[in-house]
Amino acid sequence: MRLTLRIWRQHGPDEPGVMTTYEVDGISEDMSFLEMLDHLNEELILGGDEPVAFDHDCREGICGACGMVINGQAHGPERTTTCQLHMRHFTDGDTIDIEPWRASAFPVIKDLVVDRSAFDRIVGSGGFISAPTGSAPEAHATPVPKAVADLAFENAECIGCGACVAACPNGSAMLFTSAKVVHLNVLPQGGPERESRVLDMIDTMDAEGFGGCTNTGECATACPKGIPLHSIATMNREYLRATIKGGQRRNS
């Protein structure tokens, strides 16, 4: 199939960027979206042009490295990561707009690559548990009810790709942060840091310049892992509980 691509090209973090049009031919509908971009890049390199920079790693939808806004939708028209989006979801002759994640907390490094280290700093401020080192504890020493384990796992599925931030009209990281907070706060292992975790992670999220939640629901629609919108409600509940309790921050 033959496609017209309009791609955001930006040489460096402080350079101005522009949407640039490319024509690609010979695209198979079995190609993934990233393979289609590989195809374009091979042609660009052969023609002496600079290839389009984009993030990718596992290419099987589990690492969270890839991500671009395709026709105004984070990760494109299917509810999956960009690497698992296949060209059969487009038709011959389509024009496809490809843009980087847009948020002030995710500055563009080059072309479609953005700096998502703000997520690392949010996780670093509380997305962990304290456990004694040494031999592994007996697995059944701490019982976890099935429903709680399922809830924790549903939230643990977050791969930190940033689609929620990209889709949110406010560039808010509430869905990401809530997935991390809920994942650990519902488990007994996360109990000792239950208050400090939510307080510190929300503090860091605010400090990184993410916007607030206006409950548009765009994030949960874009999330390739299906993190539910009510995880945000659960995080808000945890925040209020910790605040009323006068919970300590570890990072203050």
Added chain:
Amino acid sequence: MALATRTERSPSLIGSVWRSTVGKKTIMAVSGALMLGYLIAHLAGNLKVFFGADDFNGYAHWLRTIGAPILHHGWFLWLVRPVLLAAVVLHGITAYQLSRRDRAARPHKYVHQRQRQSYATRTMRWGGVILTLFIVWHILDLTTLTVNERAEEGHPYENLVASFNTWYGNTIYITAMVAVGLHVRHGLWSAAQTLGMNSARSDRALKATANGLALVMTCGFISIPVSVMLGLVD
């Protein structure tokens, strides 16, 4: 070396709430809920207009006698007013600050725009501005009677009919009541989400409550100017 045994003091409750985005939204949710509660009572009172001038004026008089004899005439209303004013002001300030922050967090618009959010969600900010202006107009119209030309102090029923006999009175009121419905539709569910009351189980029930209440409020309030226009209330 002696170990410190005193527990650390947490930062003040109000300070930490005010500094965080989630805390500010809590303030928005609580102040919004307060105003919504008032509005429901206000609607219930207003609908007395359909039982005639005596009922309506009697109700207006009763409002001033609530809490008697411990509260003096009209004191109850004066106790409620500062609370409502504080709710409006806090709701407005937090909305303004959060909106500024939201805009700064997304400085670049996407070239490929898609309209996805519902109309109620998109119009929360402008709807809020319309409602603020309406509150000012409404107080000048029916409380202080400044802009209501044929109004007389102490005759709320007649003043209401006078206001709804003007085209601008009706236009302003009906526009604002549509804005109220849209604001409540997104706002009630959002407040539940912000206060952590939403869950997978209650999501649909909450959305249905928000939509139902929004519809009841808009239709309920609008029924009054429409009835005046149709001559059912005069």
